[in-house]
Amino acid sequence: MNELSCSAVSDLAAEAALDVLPGDERALVFEHLEHCAACLRLVESYVRAADALLVSLPQADVPEELSTRLRSAVPSVPRSRRSYAKPLLGAVAVILVALTVVLVGLRATSNTHYNPQAEVGSLVSPSNGHVGSVKVDTGADPWISMNVDGASLADGTYRCEVLLTSNATVTLGNLTVAAGSGSWNGPLEVNPDHISVVRVVAGNGDVVAMAGLTRADVGES
Amino acid sequence: MSITDEALLGGVALGQPDAIEEFISRYERRVYGAALAIVRDRSLAQEVAQDAFLRVWRHADTYDPRRRSVNTWLMRITHNLCVDALRVRRPLAVDPATLLDLTDGEHDPARDMHALAPVRAALRTLPPEQARTVLLAAMYGYNAQMISELDHIPLGTAKTRIRLGLEKLRLSLNESHADEELR
Numbered sequence: 001m002n003e004l005s006c007s008a009v010s011d012l013a014a015e016a017a018l019d020v021l022p023g024d025e026r027a028l029v030f031e032h033l034e035h036c037a038a039c040l041r042l043v044e045s046y047v048r049a050a051d052a053l054l055v056s057l058p059q060a061d062v063p064e065e066l067s068t069r070l071r072s073a074v075p076s077v078p079r080s081r082r083s084y085a086k087p088l089l090g091a092v093a094v095i096l097v098a099l100t101v102v103l104v105g106l107r108a109t110s111n112t113h114y115n116p117q118a119e120v121g122s123l124v125s126p127s128n129g130h131v132g133s134v135k136v137d138t139g140a141d142p143w144i145s146m147n148v149d150g151a152s153l154a155d156g157t158y159r160c161e162v163l164l165t166s167n168a169t170v171t172l173g174n175l176t177v178a179a180g181s182g183s184w185n186g187p188l189e190v191n192p193d194h195i196s197v198v199r200v201v202a203g204n205g206d207v208v209a210m211a212g213l214t215r216a217d218v219g220e221s
Numbered sequence: 222m223s224i225t226d227e228a229l230l231g232g233v234a235l236g237q238p239d240a241i242e243e244f245i246s247r248y249e250r251r252v253y254g255a256a257l258a259i260v261r262d263r264s265l266a267q268e269v270a271q272d273a274f275l276r277v278w279r280h281a282d283t284y285d286p287r288r289r290s291v292n293t294w295l296m297r298i299t300h301n302l303c304v305d306a307l308r309v310r311r312p313l314a315v316d317p318a319t320l321l322d323l324t325d326g327e328h329d330p331a332r333d334m335h336a337l338a339p340v341r342a343a344l345r346t347l348p349p350e351q352a353r354t355v356l357l358a359a360m361y362g363y364n365a366q367m368i369s370e371l372d373h374i375p376l377g378t379a380k381t382r383i384r385l386g387l388e389k390l391r392l393s394l395n396e397s398h399a400d401e402e403l404r
Contacts, residue, residue, distance in 0.1 A: 015358070015365065052390075063263070065267070069267070133268060
């Protein structure tokens with residue numbers, strides 16, 4: 001693999017900080033950063049500038065529907081049980097291995113599209129087109145979330161299910177649509193790699209929407 | 222005296238209902254506003270906001286205060302989810318004027334008045350084509366090749382605009398010490 005000079009890395013530093021470099025160039029840049037503190041500082045400074053842009057985005061009044069969904073959905077999600085004290089205890093260790101942590105931290109900071117991986121899909125109705133979306137977090141504890149919006153589906157309760165590549169069907173849970181929108185999320189008990197399509201099924205057995213999944217890298221954490 | 226963001230997130234990591242409620246109350250307008258500014262679709266922004274809070278809930282115990290503030294961490298999560306959501310729904314109609322207005326929306330005067338003014342001012346100092354290119358990359362996750370195709374400019378020009386634009390933004394923010402104020 002060709003090594004990049006500091007000059008070449010400087011030219012690519014902004015794109016690296018924004019995580020918009022093609023994979024091959026990104027790999028070369030990060031290889032260089034592992035042994036060049038000056039270029040590392042440059043990229044870090046670009047990351048801070050990019051972060052400042054994100055933080056400057058406007059606030060907006062939250063729709064009552066979303067406010068309710070946040071308060072009902074978030075506490076129901078199971079979490080891993082690692083202690084919050086972990087990063088605080090880690091602070092002691094980081095003093096001893098500061099440079100290593102900075103390198104690792106920068107890699108995670110700049111390379112914001114890293115594990116855990118996710119697969120996403122657009123829920124499409126034969127009659128109404130796009131009616132919602134599906135997201136599958138394919139980490140150690142696979143998790144699926146489904147959202148329906150746009151008043152395309154009649155109010156009621158629908159079955160969420162996946163059709164596997166083996167042609168077996170697995171029911172995941174029930175999604176309630178009210179005023180045209182609804183959401184459901186929960187643990188995914190099947191191997192995400194074995195999913196053929198995700199389906200929303202009405203009470204009479206009609207498949208009212210389905211989604212294929214495509215891999216999409218997800219953000220930090 | 223209100224609890225710090227870091228302490229609050231610690232409570233979220235421990236699953237404390239009061240902390241979760243307070244965290245949502247403190248950040249829901251910010252998360253939803255950021256998502257809405259980027260995806261420009263209220264339904265999609267709601268999905269993104271919900272996913273962002275779910276992600277916080279599931280990964281609060283991995284937050285590292287040495288790397289970035291809670292606010293920046295949360296905005297980075299929200300941004301990445303926006304980019305993912307837009308991937309599903311592209312092509313995206315991007316209006317340059319809208320892009321440049323992205324950071325001029327409503328904000329919390331108590332917190333933002335001094336900290337964010339330099340960011341907006343710095344963005345305004347960039348040549349319009351550089352500001353547009355930086356925003357396309359920073360907000361929408363467009364790479365140089367995509368910007369080249371979108372704006373019908375050579376790839377090298379797109380890469381140069383990203384580099385020069387972010388460099389000017391960085392220098393401007395350094396001069397105003399805005400990066401320290403954001404921490």
